[in-house]
Amino acid sequence: MFFSAAIAQNKKPLPAYLEVAPAINSINMVMVHDVISPPVAARYYAYAMLGAYQIVSQNNPKVPALASFIKVFSAEKINLPTKNYDYRIASIYCILETGKNMLPSGVSLQDDEDLYVAQLKKNKISPTTIDLSIAVAQQVSAQIINFSKTDHYNQLSAKLRYTPKKGDGYWYPTPPAYLDAVEPNWKILRPMVIDSNTEFKPIAPVKFSKDTTSAFFKQAKEVYDVSKKPTQEQLHIAAFWDCNPFAVTTSGHMSIGFKKISPGGHWMNIAALAVKKLNLDFDQSIQTVTLESVTLMDVFISCWDEKYRSNRIRPETYINRYIDINWKPFLQTPPFPEYTSGHAVVSNSSAEMLTYLLGDHFAYTDDTEIPYGVEPRSFTSFNQAAAEATISRLYGGIHYRDSIEEGNKEGRDVAQNIIEKIKKAGIEPFRK
Numbered sequence: 001m002f003f004s005a006a007i008a009q010n011k012k013p014l015p016a017y018l019e020v021a022p023a024i025n026s027i028n029m030v031m032v033h034d035v036i037s038p039p040v041a042a043r044y045y046a047y048a049m050l051g052a053y054q055i056v057s058q059n060n061p062k063v064p065a066l067a068s069f070i071k072v073f074s075a076e077k078i079n080l081p082t083k084n085y086d087y088r089i090a091s092i093y094c095i096l097e098t099g100k101n102m103l104p105s106g107v108s109l110q111d112d113e114d115l116y117v118a119q120l121k122k123n124k125i126s127p128t129t130i131d132l133s134i135a136v137a138q139q140v141s142a143q144i145i146n147f148s149k150t151d152h153y154n155q156l157s158a159k160l161r162y163t164p165k166k167g168d169g170y171w172y173p174t175p176p177a178y179l180d181a182v183e184p185n186w187k188i189l190r191p192m193v194i195d196s197n198t199e200f201k202p203i204a205p206v207k208f209s210k211d212t213t214s215a216f217f218k219q220a221k222e223v224y225d226v227s228k229k230p231t232q233e234q235l236h237i238a239a240f241w242d243c244n245p246f247a248v249t250t251s252g253h254m255s256i257g258f259k260k261i262s263p264g265g266h267w268m269n270i271a272a273l274a275v276k277k278l279n280l281d282f283d284q285s286i287q288t289v290t291l292e293s294v295t296l297m298d299v300f301i302s303c304w305d306e307k308y309r310s311n312r313i314r315p316e317t318y319i320n321r322y323i324d325i326n327w328k329p330f331l332q333t334p335p336f337p338e339y340t341s342g343h344a345v346v347s348n349s350s351a352e353m354l355t356y357l358l359g360d361h362f363a364y365t366d367d368t369e370i371p372y373g374v375e376p377r378s379f380t381s382f383n384q385a386a387a388e389a390t391i392s393r394l395y396g397g398i399h400y401r402d403s404i405e406e407g408n409k410e411g412r413d414v415a416q417n418i419i420e421k422i423k424k425a426g427i428e429p430f431r432k
Contacts, residue, residue: 017119018088018282020052020289021272023095026112027103028269032259034104035246037182038342039300041262043153044102046192046297049290051094051144055136056286059087063283068425069418070192070294072150075143078136085132088282089120093137098144151190159185169208170311171337175328179246179335186304192294193418197305200413202406205310205339210322217322219400223315224323227330227397238330238396240374241266241343241389260372263343263389264296267350269368270385274358284430288357291422292350299349299414303342303407312339315397329397341399344390344407345414351386352415358382359431386411 016022027048031041050066054075057063066073080087093116100109120130162184164172173179187197194200209216226234243263261269271292275285316333320326334342354362360381367376379385390408393399 013276013279014282014285015123017116017123017125018092019272019276020092020095020285021269021276023092023112024268024272024289026096026109027099028261028265030099030103030105030108031265032245032261033108035259036103036262037245038243038262038264038346039183039186039304041245042264042293042296042300042346043148043151043189044099045264045268045293047102047144047148048095048098049286049293050147051098051137051140052091052286053290054140054144055087055091055094056283060283063287064422064425064427069421069427072190073147075140075147078139078143080136081132084126084128085136086125086129087133087136089125089130089133090136090140091282091286092116093134094141094144097137097141101141101145102148152188155188156183156185165311168210169313171313172317173335174314174316174333176332177335181308182334182336183304184308184336186301187308189301191298191301193421194298194302194414197301199417200302200410201309202306202340202410205312205406206400206402208313219402220315220318220323222401223329223394223397223399224319224327226395227327230330230395234395235330236375236377237388237392240369240377241392242331242372242374242396243343244332244334261368263346264293264300266368267296267346268292270350270364270366270382271354273366274354274362274364277364278358278362278431280430287427288354288430291357291418291427292353295349295353295415295418296346298418299345299411300342302410302414303340303345304336306340306410307337307342310339311337312403314338315400331393331396331398333398338399339403340407340410341390341393341403342407343393344399344404345411347386347389348408348411349415350411351382352412353419354382356415356419357427357430359429362431 054066057065058077058080096109096113100106117130162181164170206215206219211217242260243266244260245262246259271289275288314333316329362382363380365376365378370376390404394401394404
């Protein structure tokens with residue numbers, strides 16, 4: 001066993017310059033600015049965290065190497081300084097450095113790196129330690145970026161532009177902007193831990209039908225009925241978990257875009273706030289947030305594979321055609337097929353992973369949405385949060401019930417597969 005089942009509490013909290021949350025927030029802000037789509041955001045989070053984990057594992061032999069659960073991972077072991085070097089500073093800086101060199105507007109993270117160095121100097125960290133730590137971060141970040149170039153992401157741009165399928169039951173762009181489909185070829189990406197994009201293929205969705213007595217019509221009618229008399233609590237829940245990276249509002253001839261954090265970014269924030277509240281040591285904090293990010297990348301690959309296989313019509317399109325031509329959902333419909341629900345898949349996989357690492361009885365207040373005008377919400381566990389996130393999509397008018405229920409299962413299955421593999425690698429719970 002590599003870790004005790006009991007959490008390794010610090011005698012005092014980590015200093016602010018060693019907290020992972022500020023670095024994650026810096027990455028978040030660039031992604032919001034760049035309007036990074038949910039699956040792409042998950043990929044960036046994973047690679048941004050791999051370097052930090054790599055540095056921790058090279059410093060602490062009790063931390064399993066990335067290659068022990070990411071079977072395709074390879075990187076040369078770098079020669080670390082023997083003195084005047086802080087691997088923790090290198091790890092935090094590496095998150096920023098990788099984001100700087102991978103994100104479209106990543107150059108803006110140079111300001112965050114400069115502010116971080118200023119923070120280190122304010123905490124009386126020696127210039128030599130800062131310089132040596134940054135040098136290590138840059139070397140490891142370069143290795144991670146080279147590794148990222150082998151996952152087939154660069155092949156996406158060569159794919160033909162997506163054309164919606166013809167047929168009544170298939171997805172079609174939705175108002176008000178009628179945006180093109182998001183990442184229809186995402187299934188070609190190489191996963192981090194799971195074996196393939198099709199490994200956790202859900203059961204077929206409820207069969208499309210216009211018949212008012214059919215199961216499909218009843219699902220659409222449920223969405224419609226909930227939207228007609230929603231409770232205030234249902235509206236609060238829908239708004240809190242909206243996480244639409246780019247919503248468009250029209251006023252006359254003018255269109256206004258509103259940018260928000262992605263679903264994966266929301267759960268990265270939850271992971272970062274959890275490790276701080278639990279007062280985990282630095283190594284455990286980096287492991288927790290890294291494993292969350294890796295889970296996000298893989299579960300999005302699985303989810304997007306199903307979305308463009310079933311290619312199912314959204315409630316907004318169906319209800320406008322067959323129930324009420326003037327109906328609008330409370331939330332803006334995202335630009336990709338309906339089944340399975342991304343929120344269901346992502347939230348349940350995240351809850352499974354965080355519950356395994358940090359325990360099932362963890363109460364916390366989630367303030368992720370404050371910058372977007374939504375008040376914090378409190379939860380008694382990660383699973384409670386996941387359950388609320390998933391049903392929020394029905395309240396918001398953008399998912400049918402079977403998409404949510406099967407998405408819940410898909411997310412849990414992906415996470416359990418990853419958990420079994422990290423168990424074999426030697427990563428045990430930090431808290432039961």
